Amino acid sequence: MTHLHPDRLFPASEPAQTIARQLYSEVSDLPLISPHGHTDPAWFANNQRFSDPASLFLTPDHYVLRMLRSRGLSYDDLGVPRKDGKSVAAGRDAWRLFAANYYLFAGTPSKTWIDHSLKASFGIEEELSGETADAIYDRIDAALATPDLLPRAVLDNANVEVIATTEFALDTLPHHQKMKADGYIGRVRTTYRPDDVTDPSRPAIAANLQKFGELTGEDITRWDGLINAHRIRREFFRQHGAVATDHGVPTANTADLPLVDKQALLDRVLAGTHTANDAELFRAQMLTEMALLAVEDGMVMQIHAGSRRNTDPLLFTERGPDLGADIPGTTDYVNGLRALLSRCGNEPNLRLIMFVLDETTYARELAPMAGYWPSLLVGPPWWFHDSPQGIRRYLDQVVESAGFYNLAGFNDDTRALLSIPARHDVWRREVCGFLGRWVGENRISRSTARDVAKHLSYQAAKDAYRIK
Template identity: 90%
Template structure:
């Protein structure tokens, strides 16, 4: 079966193929570090069985849904819930539609991840199709009832050593509290993502800020109180395993305003009188504030910049966010981070991991910046780009200027639990393929390549995220 060939993704020609295969043999079995992602902490806290195949593979996977939608299939027929509670297809009907259109995924990472998951978790090697849809559905459904497919068992069999979830600043971390109580915290960790209280373009921003102040016991109407509230919440998140913060921002812009301007900006945001420019400036200033707090507390700061969210207003109104209508745009990291870096870029305790959806910044901005600033590292290819070709373009463009050791290893960044080992496997294969090509061109020694393959497969992520 092509989609499960043991040499898949390796260079097709020798000597690179053999070198890649040998390198892969050394990293294939290493544990997985998953320092950034969006799995549901309730899974690991409660360890309850997953309900059914469609809600595991289809409904939460916007990569899969969007592709089907793009070829004319409706979200109703794919079982995507509506805000108005109107009827949508059942799990089995949606699954059949997915299976009957599975050829659309030829050449996409989605197919790689689904094929890998079906094989690794369920032992299924047949290709998904109209013919096999029901049999595969039944086989998955049956397996989900077994202890082997409970969430914690999945982490065990996938050798996930550490996995971070992502919670907003207002989250009370109930599931992480439970895991703290039963000793599972540490393997599962939270991440502090304060977008709900740093992004004034959210309709509920004033209300969120008020709740935030209450939760932290601080007067968030004063700038110092707002910062103190973050200080407190960051500490609370650290007590629940957090080693990092995460910031999903449309641009990488940062600012470093005088206090009087910051207070005035906050006043406008709280009053709801802020403009779009104010919102951008507030986000920009908050990134710098988060960096200053990171200098204090040592949390690693992730910046995920550049997505234009919710570009389809109809979809947003009908079914909500995260369903495929977020599209990347150009991003300017060099001018964007200027204020933050001028303020604290040389602080030894600061670490910022940069993620981007605009690949033109890899060689032009990210690699030169990470190759100079001790506080900056380059995150792995993100979202649309953690694919085989995406990883090749990334390594092609960052390594020569930033070296291998300014890279933060791999993130799977997924909501789809079963795809985690599949995604790490693609990364490891591509890293080994890349190194195999370079050893084959006599530009890197075999021993260096082995060190680097191991580093990028495992230790780089632990080091980058300061996971002890």
């Protein structure tokens, strides 16, 4: 009988914290791979200073805005632009209100990210508050006038190797075209997000599809013309660095309809006679179509399912989307992805990364699925769960079924530029803490933990997104 390590699975004989610190020292300075996010490409194309501290830390960050909104603070007073053009608070006034209510963020990842950014980028260690608001504002504002805080320099200082923005199918990519013309290529890439022409719940879907046809020269009234229009746009996006597509859908449902049914569905969408069920079926069929195109061109497919978006109609009407009113919902991945995986899940060129808001599915569905399907990877903890506790829950639930190498590493999914290194640092610390506990219990060797820490901190994302 083979005798295993006598302390295997028993409480650690060597402090896990010591092991974790040693692992972290080997990964903390690795370059950052940010293959999915929502930073503004104009920042990098124009490389001009940020206007003020509020535009850097407050107005683009829906995590921050939603907490302040929850305590009754007005978006007008927080300086969030309105669709009607009416005036809102100026940067300093918005900042003062934010600072006076900064105590609300105790225990949240937002505070972790902001504190990290203030210290790393500006050397500020004082707690943000009503009393320190003006002094900190002035210190940040002065630093923003220096070359070190220009957007491209921020990427340099944070050691960001690759960062991807996200643009819709109708976007002509002027900022990416400018960067390409300037020779600033490779580091900042776009991502193809076709929701503006695949989601019939959008009021402008028929007009968007018409524009889509004009943009590509395809007859989008025919199903094959519609799919070829996507083929053309995907190629255009790839010419500007895209390696991935992104799909924000309320469910993970997919479909594989006969051509006659697909055409009838498209006819109803174009005529504006489609029902809510039609809209869901159209999204479901388009996910399968995007997977089939991914088999053709090798673009990595990301599905962000399970967000109930724009749940506050007043906010959406006044100011638009992505301002904090999106809420997670339950999601069925096994049944939802059945049609897509049945059609092309065994294709060697398909890579599908699932981003999960419904944590109850990690151990029950996503980890077992990724542990079988060669085309499927589990994306990192996302949105409400890219936090210390969220990362711990994620690793606890997915690793034993999916292993470490069926995970897509980490990406920050942020609109707040300075939070990128902070978010990656939290991920790396939590990965090392997790591995330190397993080494201490003799579940894995120290050398394995070292390899996994480096993989999940850096290489996993490059591999998952096929970044060369």
